[in-house]
Amino acid sequence: MPKQKEASRKARSQPKKRALITGITGQDGSYLAEFLLEKGYDVYGIVRKSSHMLFPNIAHIQHRLKLDCGDLLDPVSLTVAIKAADPHEVYNLASQSAPGESFKQPIHTAEITGIGAHRVLDVVRDVAPDTHFYQASSSEMFGRVEETPQSETTPHRPANPYAAAKLYAHEIARIYRSSYDMFVACGILFNHESPRRGLGFVTQKVAYAAACAKIGIRTSEHLNEEGEPIYKNSKVALGNLDSQRDWGHARDFVEAMWLMLQQKKPDDFVIGTGETHSIRDLCEVAFTYAGKDWKKHVRVDPRFVRPMETGPLVANPAKAKRVLKWNPRISFTALVESMVDAHAARLK
Numbered sequence: 131m132p133k134q135k136e137a138s139r140k141a142r143s144q145p146k147k148r149a150l151i152t153g154i155t156g157q158d159g160s161y162l163a164e165f166l167l168e169k170g171y172d173v174y175g176i177v178r179k180s181s182h183m184l185f186p187n188i189a190h191i192q193h194r195l196k197l198d199c200g201d202l203l204d205p206v207s208l209t210v211a212i213k214a215a216d217p218h219e220v221y222n223l224a225s226q227s228a229p230g231e232s233f234k235q236p237i238h239t240a241e242i243t244g245i246g247a248h249r250v251l252d253v254v255r256d257v258a259p260d261t262h263f264y265q266a267s268s269s270e271m272f273g274r275v276e277e278t279p280q281s282e283t284t285p286h287r288p289a290n291p292y293a294a295a296k297l298y299a300h301e302i303a304r305i306y307r308s309s310y311d312m313f314v315a316c317g318i319l320f321n322h323e324s325p326r327r328g329l330g331f332v333t334q335k336v337a338y339a340a341a342c343a344k345i346g347i348r349t350s351e352h353l354n355e356e357g358e359p360i361y362k363n364s365k366v367a368l369g370n371l372d373s374q375r376d377w378g379h380a381r382d383f384v385e386a387m388w389l390m391l392q393q394k395k396p397d398d399f400v401i402g403t404g405e406t407h408s409i410r411d412l413c414e415v416a417f418t419y420a421g422k423d424w425k426k427h428v429r430v431d432p433r434f435v436r437p438m439e440t441g442p443l444v445a446n447p448a449k450a451k452r453v454l455k456w457n458p459r460i461s462f463t464a465l466v467e468s469m470v471d472a473h474a475a476r477l478k
Contacts, residue, residue: 152176157187157328167191202245202247218261222263239295244298265315273287274440319383335354369409369432370435371410374408379459386401402444
């Protein structure tokens with residue numbers, strides 16, 4: 131039998147790999163689900179029970195997914211979902227993921243983002259101990275940074291409840307890896323955005339406002355966290371414009387998640403672009419793309435300044451590039467422009 135036909139026959143005879151994703155309806159979960167489907171996986175997802183099963187981020191692929199209701203507050207529901215999937219890989223992406231909001235909901239953030247991750251890990255240890263497990267850690271853990279750029283060995287100094295909860299989950303993941311000989315990899319992801327990002331994030335606020343300006347909307351329909359129009363009287367209210375972040379595209383980052391679980395040994399990896407941009411830069415790119423002068427459409431509002439600022443957060447992804455052979459492909463400018471385009475299309 132020719133080698134090519136033999137390889138094809140073996141591929142068909144091998145069972146499909148199964149992956150389970152918590153937070154599958156979010157930005158990262160939806161891109162990861164697409165990526166894994168393209169790889170030939172059976173993809174399972176845990177969603178919170180609601181009166182509907184309509185999820186915009188995965189609507190185009192929902193017929194190809196196997197969704198089960200579960201909650202990171204409820205270990206019984208997690209056990210049922212993980213047993214049903216019998217996964218080769220588990221990606222824990224679910225969290226209360228807005229650092230600013232975590233000051234308003236610190237206990238809820240700790241329960242979902244910190245203890246919730248612990249519950250998922252504990253269930254996996256109990257019912258699927260050979261599963262390769264991915265924990266979504268965050269660059270926010272570096273907080274009031276002690277060195278720039280930040281790598282896997284940079285000390286953690288969280289500056290908000292979200293970061294503290296992520297650090298708890300990160301350290302529990304490392305403890306389970308060493309104590310129970312589990313394959314647990316942590317991705318310390320820097321900021322990553324896309325047109326699927328929620329409107330509560332500053333990148334989306336700016337892109338949304340630029341789209342409003344582009345098509346002539348003076349006051350927007352959608353509201354910010356203070357219950358006011360995001361774009362009001364042709365202006366968007368923002369916090370500290372000097373705050374700097376390392377922004378990449380979520381589509382690039384989910385590939386790094388998958389690569390971590392394909393290694394022979396589990397490890398931690400910083401994932402980011404290695405470039406920093408301020409919120410002022412973000413405004414300039416978005417409004418320039420919309421054909422507007424950003425200074426005429428942005429105002430600083432003290433209500434949106436964090437009680438404790440982090441940064442400058444910028445990744446040193448050398449280890450990921452060396453070990454995973456991973457490199458980001460989508461530029462900051464292309465990312466921001468795609469977000470403005472997506473909002474403009476919806477608003478029209």
